Amino acid sequence: MKIFTSAQIRELDRYTIEHEPIQSIDLMERAASTLARTIANTWDSSVKVVVFAGPGNNGGDALAVARLLGEQGYQVAVFLFNIRGRLSPDCLINKRRVQECKHIKKFVEVTQEFDPPQLEKGMLVIDGLFGSGLNKPLAGGFASLVKYINASPAEVVAIDMPSGLMSEDNTYNVSSNIIRASVTLTLQQPKLSFLFPENQQFIGRLRTLDIRLSQEGISKIDANYTVIEESDVRPLLKDRNPFAHKGQMGHALIMAGSYGMAGAAILATKACLRAGAGKVTVHTPRKNCQIMQVAVPEAVLQLDHEETIITEAVDTENFQALGIGPGIGQNEATAIPFIAQLRRATCPIVADADAINILASHRAWKQQLPKGIILTPHAKELDRLEGASVDSFERLTKAHQLAERLHGYVIVKGRYTAICMPDGHIRFNSTGNAGMATAGSGDVLTGIITALLARGYEPQHACIVGVYLHGLAGDLAARDLGEESLTASDIIDYLPRAFKRLKE
Ligand SMILES: NC(=O)C1=CN([C@@H]2O[C@H](COP(=O)(O)OP(=O)(O)OC[C@H]3O[C@@H](n4cnc5c(N)ncnc54)[C@H](OP(=O)(O)O)[C@@H]3O)[C@@H](O)[C@H]2O)[C@@H](O)CC1
Ligand SMILES: Nc1ncnc2c1ncn2[C@@H]1O[C@H](COP(=O)(O)OP(=O)(O)O)[C@@H](O)[C@H]1O
Ligand SMILES: [K+]
Numbered sequence: 324m325k326i327f328t329s330a331q332i333r334e335l336d337r338y339t340i341e342h343e344p345i346q347s348i349d350l351m352e353r354a355a356s357t358l359a360r361t362i363a364n365t366w367d368s369s370v371k372v373v374v375f376a377g378p379g380n381n382g383g384d385a386l387a388v389a390r391l392l393g394e395q396g397y398q399v400a401v402f403l404f405n406i407r408g409r410l411s412p413d414c415l416i417n418k419r420r421v422q423e424c425k426h427i428k429k430f431v432e433v434t435q436e437f438d439p440p441q442l443e444k445g446m447l448v449i450d451g452l453f454g455s456g457l458n459k460p461l462a463g464g465f466a467s468l469v470k471y472i473n474a475s476p477a478e479v480v481a482i483d484m485p486s487g488l489m490s491e492d493n494t495y496n497v498s499s500n501i502i503r504a505s506v507t508l509t510l511q512q513p514k515l516s517f518l519f520p521e522n523q524q525f526i527g528r529l530r531t532l533d534i535r536l537s538q539e540g541i542s543k544i545d546a547n548y549t550v551i552e553e554s555d556v557r558p559l560l561k562d563r564n565p566f567a568h569k570g571q572m573g574h575a576l577i578m579a580g581s582y583g584m585a586g587a588a589i590l591a592t593k594a595c596l597r598a599g600a601g602k603v604t605v606h607t608p609r610k611n612c613q614i615m616q617v618a619v620p621e622a623v624l625q626l627d628h629e630e631t632i633i634t635e636a637v638d639t640e641n642f643q644a645l646g647i648g649p650g651i652g653q654n655e656a657t658a659i660p661f662i663a664q665l666r667r668a669t670c671p672i673v674a675d676a677d678a679i680n681i682l683a684s685h686r687a688w689k690q691q692l693p694k695g696i697i698l699t700p701h702a703k704e705l706d707r708l709e710g711a712s713v714d715s716f717e718r719l720t721k722a723h724q725l726a727e728r729l730h731g732y733v734i735v736k737g738r739y740t741a742i743c744m745p746d747g748h749i750r751f752n753s754t755g756n757a758g759m760a761t762a763g764s765g766d767v768l769t770g771i772i773t774a775l776l777a778r779g780y781e782p783q784h785a786c787i788v789g790v791y792l793h794g795l796a797g798d799l800a801a802r803d804l805g806e807e808s809l810t811a812s813d814i815i816d817y818l819p820r821a822f823k824r825l826k827e
Contacts, residue, residue: 325546326515326751329455329490335511338540351380351413354534355387358482358508359395361532362388362449365506368396370447373440373477375468376403376414377452377486383414384482385451386421393426400429400440404452406464408434437464442475450479450502452486455514461487466500473503481507485525490514492716493522501525511536515548518739518751519715550739550751556791557825559784563599572601573777576642577622577770578664579649580607580615581657582631587650587676587766589618590811594770595646596621597818598792600777604642608632632657636664644671646773648678649766657681662688665696671776671785675699675769683707689729695745695782696731699768705735723749732786736765740794742786750787754794756809758801763811768793771818796821 327335340347374389376382382403393399401421403410410418421427442448450472452465461469469487472479479502484490487501493516505527509517511534516522549555564571575595580588588607595603596619604623605615609630616624627633634656639645645668651657658681665672672693674682679700682688689708700708702715705722712718719741726733726743733743740752771793775785793814800809800817 324512324550324552325541325544326518326548326550327512327544327546328515331544331546332455332490332511335536335540335544338543339537342537342539348413348416350534351383351417352387354510354532355384355391357532357534358384359388359391361508361530362392362447362480363395366447368398370397370445372397372399372447372449373442374399374401374449375452375472376401378405378407378409378414379411379453379456380413381451381454381456381483381486383411383417384454385449386414386417388449388451388482389427390417390421390424393424396426399427401427401431402437402440403430403432404437404465404468405432405434437468439468439471442472442477444476446477448472448475448477448479450481450486450504452502454483454486455490457484457487457489460489460496461500466497469500469502473499478506479504479527481526483508483510484514488516488522488525490516492516494714494717498524503527506530508532510534513550516716520738521714547747548749548751550753551787551791552753553791553825556788559780559788560825561778561780569601572599573643573774573779574602574604574641575600575773575777576604576606576625576637576639576645576670577773578606578633578645578647579651579766579769580605580611581633581650581652581654582608582610584650584652585611585614585618586763588615590763590766590815591646591649591770591773592619592622593812594767594815594818595774595777597815598771598774598789599822600774603774606633606635606637629656634660636660636667639668639670642670642777643779644673644773644776646673646675646769648675649769651677653677653680653684658685662691665692668693671695671697671782673697673699673769673772673776675765676704679704679708692729692731694730696729697734697772697776697782697786698725698729698731699734699736699765699772701736701765705733719743719749723747732782734786734790736768740790742783742790744783752790752794754791755797756794756801756806758804758806758809759794759797759814761810764793764797764814767811767814792818792821792825795824799824
């Protein structure tokens with residue numbers, strides 16, 4: 324699914340109007356009737372409704388919703404904010420329609436002074452002040468109104484977007500001047516800012532309503548952001564040749580673990596085997612020998628000559644992929660061979676966890692990374708690598724600039740893991756759950772992506788399939804086990820079911 328910017332939403336709106344064809348006022352009515360139907364399905368007509376409408380088309384939507392609810396017997400009070408004496412054409416038409424509607428008993432057009440209505444518990448506020456047309460943070464009277472609504476005990480339904488929230492960049496926005504909705508009914512497609520953790524407080528429960536914007540327009544507009552769906556992943560999966568032998572299924576090298584962190588190596592290695600690699604060799608410190616042999620008998624061990632940390636770079640000619648970093652620590656005696664290893668590797672590489680931390684503390688080495696490298700930082704690791712960010716948008720911008728600079732892939736892990744491609748595209752994962760917020764989940768992802776690379780997946784496909792499978796395995800595990808008790812090992816245990824589901 325594509326995620327459009329507000330400029331692209333306007334383009335799609337125009338495309339639909341021109342090609343369906345449909346009058347813009349009728350498109351607004353279509354959106355409003357979907358909105359009103361959804362509201363009526365959740366709140367019956369005993370709820371008192373207060374509608375706050377702005378001067379643009381978001382306000383137009385809200386006015387039309389007010390009229391439609393009024394016609395269905397809801398008691399609706401409407402406040403239209405027309406401070407500059409200028410309404411969008413469709414907002415103006417809907418203002419007249421509300422004025423003519425005998426079911427709306429209270430309509431106030433605010434042009435200067437505003438005497439706010441009492442908002443009580445059990446009331447429903449419909450926030451139609453601003454949507455995707457907001458072009459600067461709210462201030463002045465609108466900011467005061469937002470604070471007034473947020474302080475009230477009434478429930479708030481936001482139309483399209485919580486007013487005050489920008490579709491993309493909220494870096495310089497003021498959070499107290501943004502509506503905190505309990506439900507957001509967004510039109511056609513979620514907006515980019517909805518994917519960021521810090522904005523969940525504004526959005527509440529998200530419902531995406533299909534208002535039938537042109538499918539042709541959607542496919543024609545080239546979006547920089549997309550959400551990965553099952554239908555994107557299925558065609559990427561490779562078959563296993565019935566005559567295959569293990570030598571053809573990819574030989575992966577995992578360099579992981581230090582003494583006390585053998586678990587990271589075990590998780591990455593197990594996940595790598597479960598994700599379909601033909602053979603997995605693990606390079607790990609000597610002291611991890613016994614535990615590795617017991618925990619993952621299928622893996623071949625290549626022991627470092629040091630007891631407790633990795634201190635060697637090795638040949639990779641016999642391997643089709645290298646996964647490096649989980650649990651390796653940041654000892655300087657590991658860091659030096661680590662960078663040598665990256666320079667020396669002849670196969671695709673996934674670098675995770677301490678590998679990223681080492682790069683963060685040796686800034687100059689970032690210039691020496693091989694093209695096509697896949698980095699898998701979580702937010703904090705990215706901040707260490709690229710400097711602190713004030714919010715997720717800034718962090719995402721830095722990640723995508725890094726991917727472009729490295730000609731590589733930067734996977735920023737989180738609720739909606741973002742894969743930043745070297746060509747500037749960003750793909751968000753849709754699978755996964757809060758049960759996966761548990762130690763070791765990231766090591767599992769490293770193992771999975773390494774396996775896919777070893778199997779011969781193109782790096783961008785290994786990233787897409789890897790993050791999707793990882794989240795899907797977590798979702799299937801959570802369905803059976805619940806989120807609370809989920810462990811990283813459960814994600815590995817459910818990988819077979821995730822594969823099966825995608826291959827069915
Ligand atoms: N997707 C679709 O196809 C469909 C979309 N639809 C709906 O259209 C909505 C988008 O409508 P929109 O473009 O008219 O913008 P909207 O959010 O109402 O705001 C624009 C107004 O706000 C003003 N303004 C801006 N910032 C401000 C500020 N900080 N403080 C004060 N004022 C500020 C701005 O003034 P300006 O700065 O331009 O002078 C202008 O007057 C979208 O969210 C959805 O609900 C549906 O109708 C059907 C199909
Ligand atoms: N709330 C969540 N929703 C979806 N996925 C999550 C959530 N929390 C964590 N994950 C996933 O779990 C993994 C955690 O990785 P990471 O933070 O590196 O953990 P660790 O370092 O403990 O292995 C990532 O792939 C992330 O996307
Ligand atoms: K709104």
